[in-house]
Amino acid sequence: xxxxxxxxxxxxxxxxxxxxxxxxxxxxxxxxxxxxxxxxxxxxxxxxxxxxxxxxxxxxxxxxxxxxxxxxxxxxxxxxxxxxxxxxxxxxxxxxxxxxxxxxxxxxxxxxxxxxxxxxxxxxxxxxxxxxxxxxxxxxxxxxxxxxxxxxxxxxxxxxxxxxxxxxxxxxxxxxxxxxxxxxxxxxxxxxxxxxxxxxxxxxxxxxxxxxxxxxxxxxxxxxxxxxxxxxxxxxxxxxxxxxxxxxxxxxxxxxxxxxxxxxxxxxxxxxxxxxxxxxxxxxxxxxxxxxxx
Numbered sequence: 494x495x496x497x498x499x500x501x502x503x504x505x506x507x508x509x510x511x512x513x514x515x516x517x518x519x520x521x522x523x524x525x526x527x528x529x530x531x532x533x534x535x536x537x538x539x540x541x542x543x544x545x546x547x548x549x550x551x552x553x554x555x556x557x558x559x560x561x562x563x564x565x566x567x568x569x570x571x572x573x574x575x576x577x578x579x580x581x582x583x584x585x586x587x588x589x590x591x592x593x594x595x596x597x598x599x600x601x602x603x604x605x606x607x608x609x610x611x612x613x614x615x616x617x618x619x620x621x622x623x624x625x626x627x628x629x630x631x632x633x634x635x636x637x638x639x640x641x642x643x644x645x646x647x648x649x650x651x652x653x654x655x656x657x658x659x660x661x662x663x664x665x666x667x668x669x670x671x672x673x674x675x676x677x678x679x680x681x682x683x684x685x686x687x688x689x690x691x692x693x694x695x696x697x698x699x700x701x702x703x704x705x706x707x708x709x710x711x712x713x714x715x716x717x718x719x720x721x722x723x724x725x726x727x728x729x730x731x732x733x734x735x736x737x738x739x740x741x742x743x744x745x746x747x748x749x750x751x752x753x754x755x756x757x758x759x760x761x762x763x764x765x766x767x768x769x770x771x772x773x774x775x776x777x778x779x780x781x782x783x784x785x786x787x
Contacts, residue, residue, distance in 0.1 A: 494563050495555060499729060499766040500600065500613045508597050508762075511772030517785050522591065526578035526598070528570065529621060533580055536624040537617055537651050542608040546572075546615060558610040562600075572600055572615040575761075579622030579716075582759045587630045587714065593758040593782040595719075597775070601763040603645035603718045604670060612643065612670060618761045619718045620651045626714050627657055636661065636712035638703070638746050640695075640739075641720020641763040642730040644673035644683065648718065653678035659710045661703040663695065665723070665730050682706040691725070691733035692741075699745050707746070711753040715746060721765030721774040729766045736770070740777035740786065747781055758782055 494500045512518035534543045549556055550569035557563045575598035582594035602619055604612030619637055626632040637652070639645040639662035649672070652658040659680050666674055666685030673683045684698035721739065723732035750758050760782060765771035780786045 494613065498563075502599070503768055504765065504771060505597050505599060507768040507772040508775045511776045512779070515776045515780075517776065517780055517783065520785055521779075521783060524581060524585070526574045526581055526596070528573040529576035529580055529616070533621055533625060534576060534616055536628055537607065537620040538605075539608050546610070558615070562610050562613055562615065564615070568600070568615070574598070575600060575602065576616045576618045576621045579618045579759065579761050580625045583622045583626050583630070583714075586757045586759055587626060587632070592756050592784070594760070595775075595779050595782055596759070596761045598762050601720070602761065603639060603641060603648045603720070603763050604643070605647040606650040609647075611647070614647060617647045617651060619716050620648050622759055622761065623652075623658060623716050632713045633657060634659070634710060634713050635716065636707055636710060636714075636749075637716045637718060638662070639664075639718035639720070639763070640723065640742055641718055642723035642727070642732050643669055643720065643764060645718050645763075646670045646672040649673065649677070649681055649683075653681060655680060659706060659712065661706055662718075663698050663723075665690070665732050668730060686732060688731035689733060692735060692738050695734060695738055695742065699742055704745060704749065707749045712749065714754050714757045714759065715750045717743075717746070717758065717760035717778075718763045719760045719775070719778055720763035721771045721778075724765070724767060724770040724774055726770040727765065727767040729764070736773045736777050739774040740781050743778050743781035744786070
C-alpha cells in the first residue's frame with residue numbers, strides 16, 4: 494500500500510512471530526493458498542468488477558482505487574491469493590480434513606462491496622469463502638462473525654436480506670465507514686459501540702445479541718472476519734479490547750459452532766495495526782480455533 498501505510502507486510506510477520514513465541518505454531522498445519530478463480534470471485538462480485546481490477550493492476554508503480562486503497566504490481570496476486578485462502582480453508586473444513594482454519598491474509602476484505610474497492614480491501618475474502626460453502630458444498634446456513642473495529646460494510650452489502658447468511662458484528666460508531674446502523678436487514682445483527690468501549694461492552698453485545706441470534710439461526714459453518722484493531726493499543730480506533738477478549742469471543746462463538754456446525758470454523762484476517770497487540774490477539778484467537786486453549 495506504500496511506505497508508512499498501516500496495512501503493511503509486517504502485520505503477517507507479527508502474527509507468525511507470536512505463533513512461534515507462544516509455542517502453538519508447532520501444533521498447526523500450514524497450507525499454501527491458491528489463487529481464487531474468476532468463477533469463485535464472481536459469486537459475490539460482478540464479472541465486470543473483477544475484470545476492471547485486473548485491468549487496473551499496474552505493471553509498475555502504484556494505482557489508487559480510493560484514497561486508502563492502492564495497488565502495486567504484486568497486489569492483484571496477493572488479493573487473488575487472499576480470496577483463494579478462504580476458498581481453500583472452506584474446502585479443508587467442509588471435507589473434514591481439518592476442523593478449523595485461520596487465514597492470515599493481506600489485503601483484508603470486509604470493506605470490499607459488490608463492485609467497489611475501499612478501506613484497504615479489493616475482494617471480499619470472507620464473502621467469497623462463505624458463498625463457496627453455499628455453492629460448492631451445499632451448505633444452507635452460514636454465519637459470519639465480524640469483530641473488526643470497523644463495520645464490515647462490504648460484507649453487509651453483499652449479503653443483506655440473504656436468508657442463507659447471518660452476520661453478527663460489533664464496530665465503533667460513529668466511525669469509518671459510517672454504516673451499519675441505518676435500518677439493517679433482518680439477517681444483520683450489528684452492535685455499534687461508542688468510543689472507549691471495552692471488555693464489558695463486548696461481552697454485553699455477544700451475550701445479548703450475537704449468541705441468541707446465532708442459536709436461533711443454527712449455522713452449519715461459522716466464518717470470522719477477524720480484525721484485531723479494537724485493541725486498546727491500536728491507535729487506528731478508540732475501542733479498548735484486550736488480548737484476552739479475543740480468546741473469549743472466539744470461545745463464545747465456538748460453543749455455537751460445536752453445537753450446530755460440528756465445530757467447523759474458518760477465520761480470515763481483517764484489521765489490526767499495532768503489531769505487538771495484533772500478534773498476541775491473533776494467537777489468543779487461533780489458540781481457541783485450534784482447540785489448544787486448555
